[in-house]
Amino acid sequence: PGLAAGAFASLPHLASCGAAIMPAAFTLGIENPNQRSQAGFEERMHPSPLPEHNGKYTDGSIVAAITTNGPLVAGQPVQAKLKLSHRLSGRPVTIDELSVNYTQKMHLFVADQSLKDYHHIHPTPTANPGEYAFSFTPRTPNSYNAWTDIKLVRDDKTHRLKATMHSALSRNVRAFVPNNSKSFKDGMEFDWNAPDRLRKDTATIVEVTIRDANGMPVTDLQPVMGAYAHLVGFSADGKSLVHTHPMGAEPQGDNPSGSSRLRFHVEPDFNGPAQFYLQVKRGGQDSYASFGQQVSPPAVNASRLHVRHAAHGSHAIT
Numbered sequence: 001p002g003l004a005a006g007a008f009a010s011l012p013h014l015a016s017c018g019a020a021i022m023p024a025a026f027t028l029g030i031e032n033p034n035q036r037s038q039a040g041f042e043e044r045m046h047p048s049p050l051p052e053h054n055g056k057y058t059d060g061s062i063v064a065a066i067t068t069n070g071p072l073v074a075g076q077p078v079q080a081k082l083k084l085s086h087r088l089s090g091r092p093v094t095i096d097e098l099s100v101n102y103t104q105k106m107h108l109f110v111a112d113q114s115l116k117d118y119h120h121i122h123p124t125p126t127a128n129p130g131e132y133a134f135s136f137t138p139r140t141p142n143s144y145n146a147w148t149d150i151k152l153v154r155d156d157k158t159h160r161l162k163a164t165m166h167s168a169l170s171r172n173v174r175a176f177v178p179n180n181s182k183s184f185k186d187g188m189e190f191d192w193n194a195p196d197r198l199r200k201d202t203a204t205i206v207e208v209t210i211r212d213a214n215g216m217p218v219t220d221l222q223p224v225m226g227a228y229a230h231l232v233g234f235s236a237d238g239k240s241l242v243h244t245h246p247m248g249a250e251p252q253g254d255n256p257s258g259s260s261r262l263r264f265h266v267e268p269d270f271n272g273p274a275q276f277y278l279q280v281k282r283g284g285q286d287s288y289a290s291f292g293q294q295v296s297p298p299a300v301n302a303s304r305l306h307v308r309h310a311a312h313g314s315h316a317i318t
Contacts, residue, residue, distance in 0.1 A: 058087050058161065059159055059160065060087065061087055061159065062084055062086060062087060062093060062150075062159050062161060063084070063085045063086070063087050063161075064082065064084055064148050064161035064162070064163045065082075065163055066080055066082050066083070066163040066164070066165055067080065067081050067083070068080045068081075070168075071166055071168035071170075072138045072141075072142075072144060072165055072166065072167040072168060073138070073141070073167070073168050074138055074139060074140055074141045075137065075139070076138075077135055077137045078135060078136055078137065078138060078165070079133070079135050080133070080134055080135065080136075080165065081126065081131055081132065081133050081134075082108070082123050082132045082133075082134065082148060082163070083130055083132075084130050084132070084148070085130055091130075092128075092129040092130020092131070093130050093150075093152075094125075094129045095132075097152055097153055097154070098150050098152065098153065099151045099152070099153045099156065101149075101151050101158075102225045102227055102230075102245070105150070106123055106132065106148065106150050107121075107122065107148075107149040107150075107243070108120075108121040108122065108123055108134060108146055108147065108148055108149070109146070109147040109149065109232050109234075109241060109243065110144055110145070110146045110147075111144065111145060111234050111275070112139075112140045112142040112143070112144045112145075112173070113142045113143050113144070113145065113172065113173040113174070113175060114140060114142055114173050114174075114175050114176065115175040115177060115234050115236065115275035116139075116140060117139040117140050117142075117144075118232070118277045120230065120232070120279060121134045121136055138167075141167055141168070141169050142167055142169075142171070142173045143164060143165060143166045143167045143170075143171070143172070144164070144165045144167075145162050145163070145165075145234075146162065146163050146165060147160055147161070147162050147241045148160065148162075148163070149241075149243055160241055162238075162239075162241075174236075175234075175236040175237075175238070175273070175275065176236075177236050177273035177274065177275045177292040178292050179292050179293065179294060180290075180291060180292050181193070181291060183278075183289040183290055183291055184289075185288065185289045186282075186285065186287040187212060188210055188211065188212060188213075188218060188282070188287065188289070189210070189211045189212075189213075189215075190208055190209070190210055190278060190289040190291075191208065191209045191210075191211075192206065192207075192208055192291045192293070193206070193207045193209070194206045194207070197294070197296050198266060198268060198274070198293055198294070198295045198296065199268075199296045199297070199298060199299060200268055200269065200270055200271040200295055200296065201267070201268075201269060201298045202267065202298065202299060203266070203267045204265075204266050205263055205264070205265060205266075206231075206263070207262070207263050207264075208229075208261070208278060208289075209260055209261050210260050210262070210280070211260065217260030218260045218282065219256065219257065219258050219260055220256040220257070220282060220283075221256060221257040221280050221282055222254065222256060222257075222281040222282060222283075222284070223251035223253075223254060223281070224280065224281040224286065226250065227245040227246060227250060227251065228245075228246050228250075228251060228257045228262060228280070229245065229246050229262050229278055229279060229280045230245060230279040231243070231244050231245070231264050231266070231276060231277070231278050231279075233266070233268065233274045233276040233277075233293075234275050234276075235270040235273075235274050235295075236272055236273035236275065237270070237272060239270065240268070240269055240270040242266060242267075242274070242276075244264050244266060245264070246262045246263060246264060247263045247264065247265055248263065262278075262280075268295045270295060271295045271296060271298070272294070272295060273292065273293075273294055273295075274292070274293050274294070274295050275290065275291075275292055276290065276291040276292075276293060277289070277290055277291075278291070
């Protein structure tokens with residue numbers, strides 16, 4: 001704790017953009033050599049999440065960085081490498097440190113800054129420890145954010161880390177997310193329904209009903225990576241991500257779902273506009289339905305409100 005406090009004390013003031021400017025040594029991590037041999041030391045330290053700096057991003061425990069074979073150009077394949085390391089020691093996060101999560105050891109959720117183009121990718125380890133290769137073809141000329149979703153064997157905790165891949169145009173684009181609760185994709189109609197509005201730090205059950213072109217329920221969804229669907233939501237400000245799967249029984253082998261309704265437990269840790277992508281598989285083809293939703297601020301806890309009588313006779317809430 002003393003080390004962490006000292007490291008944070010060395011952070012410079014915030015720049016005008018609001019992000020902390022950190023020395024490179026701090027981004028890579030500083031640790032006490034006497035504590036290096038303690039098993040699980042990196043994972044037991046959980047400082048506050050740190051912002052992106054010089055292409056690196058950390059959740060306080062793991063650092064992620066992505067390099068590409070060149071700036072991103074719409075329509076041109078990109079070859080990229082993701083590097084993962086422990087923040088405090090700087091040592092690589094190797095493939096044997098990751099547990100299998102929905103048939104994969106690593107999920108990478110990639111979306112451009114406008115949130116109009118989305119890719120679900122599974123990087124593969126290279127000959128270099130802690131380095132994972134992947135490729136994709138951007139459909140927009142924008143820069144892209146990539147969220148790594150992993151679980152460590154040691155603590156069975158999910159780590160989600162963002163890194164940015166810059167476009168050849170070097171421009172920043174703000175996401176515009178219009179609300180929509182109905183989506184059409186690959187001959188299917190997807191209806192999003194939630195009895196309660198999405199709210200920050202609040203669990204909501206979202207139900208998505210799927211029908212075919214004739215309006216008949218779709219009951220032959222195939223398993224996709226150990227689930228009948230993957231639901232991923234990106235906050236419009238690019239700072240948060242939601243990843244969840246259908247509630248209820250998981251697939252047994254390749255058996256189809258038998259139901260046209262998927263129910264999800266959604267609990268965003270942010271408020272504001274959010275772009276959701278629902279990934280399903282039917283007839284051997286992956287389909288991605290998109291939904292723009294608004295996440296409300298957290299509910300006010302009435303028990304914490306205190307009413308005082310203002311001097312002018314009206315009541316104010318403090």
